[in-house]
Amino acid sequence: MEVILKEDVPNLGHKNDIVTVRPGYGRNYLIPKGIAILATESAKKVLAENKKQQAHKEEKIRNEALELAKKLEGTKVTIGAKTSSTGKIFGSVNNIQIAEALTEKGFSVERKNISIVDDSVKEVGNYKAEIKLHKDVKVEIDFEVVSE
Missing domain, CATH: 3.10.430.100 (Ribosomal protein L9, C-terminal domain)
Structure with a gap:
């Protein structure tokens, strides 16, 4: 079962990582606690768009810091x-x-x-x-x- 992590999880992955976990762990722990969401095709597209926008924002902040x-x-x-x-x-x-x-x-x-x-x-x-x-x-x- 593939899930997208919403926050860092020790020994599993970081925020916005797509990881493969056992179905019971994902269904009974990660998803109900709000730590992860199911990695469907639409969720993967949303994740890719969010990463792209975040990278753009991060680059802008970094360039401003370099100028200063x-x-x-x-x-x-x-x-x-x-x-x-x-x-x-x-x-x-x-x-x-x-x-x-x-x-x-x-x-x-x-x-x-x-x-x-x-x-x-x-x-x-x-x-x-x-x-x-x-x-x-x-x-x-x-x-x-x-x-x-």
């Missing part, structure tokens, strides 16, 4: 922080402050997609941050922490 990566590549951000006389920062610089500095420069990047390459930024100086724009597209930017 090219714009971000040479960008250097300056972040001001309160410091002691020895150059140590009170607290630390995190991805929220980097996202705010990028927003001021005109780039819209979510803070959860920013990771600081070094463990923590606790002193004045130059550092690097990695921004994940897409699952295939990552860009590194330089940022400088200065005393306010």
